[in-house]
Amino acid sequence: MTISQDELIAAAQVSKAWPFQEAQRLARRLPHGKPGGVLFETGYGPSGLPHIGTFQEVLRTTLVRRAYETLTGGAPTRLVAFSDDLDGLRKVPDNVPNQAMLAEHLGKPLSRIPDPFGKYESFAAHNNAMLRDFLDRFGFEYEFVSSSECYNSGRFDDALRNVLAHYDAIMAIMLPTLGEERRRTYAPVMPISPTTGQVLQVPIEVVDAEAGIIRFTDADGSLVEQSALGGRAKCQWKVDWAMRWVALGVDYEMYGKDLTDSGIQSGKIAEVLGGRKPEGLIYELFLDSKGEKISKSKGNGLSIEEWLTYGSEESLGFYIFANPRSAKQLHAGVIPKAVDDYWQFRSAIPGQDIHKRLGNPVWHLLRANGRHEGADAPGQGESLPVPYSLLLNLVGVLGAGATREAVWSYLGNYVANADPAAHPALDALVTKAIAYIRDIIAPTLVRRAPVGGEIAALQALDAALAAVDPATGAEELQTLVYEIGKQPEFGFANLRDWFRALYETLLGSEQGPRMGSFIALYGIAPTRQLIAEALARAE
Template sequence: MSMDELIAAARVNKAWPFQEAQRLLKRYPDGAKSDGSPILFETGYGPSGLPHIGTFQEVLRTTLVRRAFEAMIGARPEDGRTRLVAFSDDMDGLRKVPDNVPNHDMLASHLGKPLSRIPDPFDAGHESFAAHNNAMLRAFLDRFGFEYEFVASNDMYNSGRFDDALRQVLRTNQDILDIMLPTLREERRQTYSPILPISPVSGRVLQVPVEVVDAEAGTVRFTDEDGSDVEQSALGGMSKLQWKVDWAMRWYALGVDYEMYGKDLTDSGVQSGRIVKALGGRKPEGLIYEMFLDENGEKISKSKGNGLSIEEWLTYGSEESLGFYIFPNPKSAKQLHVGVIPRAVDDYWAFRERIAEQDLDKKLGNPAWNLLRAKGGWHADEAPGEGESLPVTYGLLLNLASVLGTQATPEALEDYLRSYLGEVDIRPELARLIHCAINYTRDFIVPTLSKRAPAANEAAALRALDAELATAPADIAAEELQTIVYEIGKREEFGFESLRDWFRGLYETLLGSEQGPRMGSFIALYGVENSRKLIGEALARA
């Protein structure tokens, strides 16, 4: 693939990352800013809690758009023509004590203070609560190999790097009030100020009316919690901004060109867009993505605990499968629960296998192609593992593990695989999925298994299948076994209305589930003699 071919294909591709990147290209037709600075992509993180799937999906999706844009302008990651900033809003005041952290009483005594100025409740050696969670964020992003620059609000405010932007907020204080006050309840209007001073006495972020004394000097006046009148600087970490104003100021100060956000922040995005314009800046490009739902179709809430954590997904599936599940249309809500994992794993590998035979336009729309290049960029002609496939599906591993039950160990599954495939090396990806399959089977399949007795016609068909297997050669291929199963199901004497009824009978009587694998592949993997034992056990229940 030549650079010219890639650029031409990327600029017309219909996959959503390229559609988003095309909007950026309209903003910068030459692929660069007039001052030569990099195109800046940003993601935001609130460090009052630990990173979660929402954090992962936002960084992943933004990275996909970034790589698509680089493809359109022929830039390599090492060229420095784009940047991705992971921004932590750690100057935000602590509003309530989280349920999932220790030392509640200590945290309660610091309510209202910036997260970056509260001791670490985990006693893990970090200088603050925010520093602990920021370290978790960086470790979280590094775990998945994201390329990013970490920027903390605390550092930007305290170092004075936000001071020029803060002066601009003070200069346009009334314009910002004119934007925000009509959107607030009457009671809130009485105390609302774009600038939140930090009390010199208590160290808390104050929600009080603020008078701008001298915008150029950065001086403001307000009434402190103890009733005293205070005149102090708003610069150098002595204040922070209201959320929507802070977001807009960040866009203005950093020159953010692209940031996506969830549907729940739609109104914030509108108001912050108006504020950044008042500051003299420009709202970034970006899409508004839909939220995750649980298996009942209800919005996932951290407080309700009805979501699925990164750790839970990686217990039962691979990180690539998580990226694959997240990849499709971000504007559609997705149910996020353990039941979606097996199909996501198998679909990822199916798409990955197709890459080698696809033309360039199809590759650009292939989720696996995008995910392989999210970490290293588009320019590698062959990403590591591109076009590879697994010798068995994850679904088949689950069925094998469920039949083995308590005897399902990594060693046992690997022995079956070697018997099925010959002496092959168990690649790391396959070894990882073997562990995941055992975990998933133990927690979600075995407790629900219920092998029913076969009906009379099913029992007759099972006897016929057993007779065929009794004469089958030891090295019979999976496809030949599949043909045998098919032919028995089509025989009129057994009275199946469709092959679907025959296969459902096999799954429910032999495996104890309503769905199952290609039976030829399963019999070949589990072994002919072991499969005959399953049939014998089913017939004994008839």
């Protein structure tokens, strides 16, 4: 089903998918775009390495950007990835070398601290390079903007003058939000000490706003009068955020729930500075498997590298797509379903009408980086010949013998043209499944012995499998398994109990695949061997 641009725009105008809901709000503000392009921004603090939170914010912002382009028939847009690298180093990260050296530079701007890795001219330059490599790895289209470059080059000088000119109004916004002790040291602009090079949290006096001259007490107690321009000062966080919105002309920026109050204060400051708070979505934060907030210091989260070890890049995007205003648990246990759901939604695209297609997460993900393959053209839906969950079950029963070659030898029972080159997506998942079973499942895998009527039921299943043609298909095998579970003499209250017994005795898990599909994939003879091993445990 080919979709015209007019049909696409009309459907986008009424779509309930969250990227289009965001785009519709932005389009009401900027229905025809603006000269130079509508500006989307994501922010990043380079005091540490990029992580999954960085990925999700850039991805979600990109999804809104593409939705806005669709909605407006191609209004030009830009995405800025902003690095706040003039910020002072407050704490030495745990995961970097040369920590003693970094400790000597606490309080100094990240862009003026040596690189502990010894590769770049500064710590910020190292982390900025990692950020750019990280974003490039996923094919994001963006412009990188450095806070240090903006301040040092004078790009922010006019914005700084604007802040100094509205010093009292900004203080009136900020002081009621601060504790008594913080109020005594707070100033909207933080000078950089001419003696220590540190970013100072001290009161300032505006001597000449137009000239950018301020007065403050330095770290050594001396009274200093100097320019705040040209990288000799930077704004406090909430003021900096607002100043950046106005100076760069940001139209859309989303942020986490933990920055809700910051967004309110920065929005007020942006108005004082003569600008306007951008449109944006406030998203919920990730939780660990226990429902607790993820903390980098605790290490209770899941890294990008870990996800990509056990699941695909597309599945990560799919998992992040859904319900950004709802908290998500982020742990290895969510990966298999995310992989299978991604492929289920991808294969559905060609048969969907325009409204369902625009609500399909994969439609948005395929367009995220300017690539439309499979999104609008008919007949381009792709599918995975073997679900990842079933692949995991196969690898699980193979155990220590689960090599890529061994897995593909079994896939020949189930997949036509079982050649890795013919199924690259499946081949990539074979390696990931082996790693997932090895690292996540195997340490907890226990196949229990069958008890009571389960023993006779397994014996009956073994006999039935011995009597069928080895080429019997998955559906017929599924029916065979069903019929055995229905027999009253085995004592199962329902089929669910029968399948649970199969999963726990044959596979070592409480849940599992369609048994007919598993038997067809694993093979009848190997399945009978699993049954024999289970019955032996009952003796």
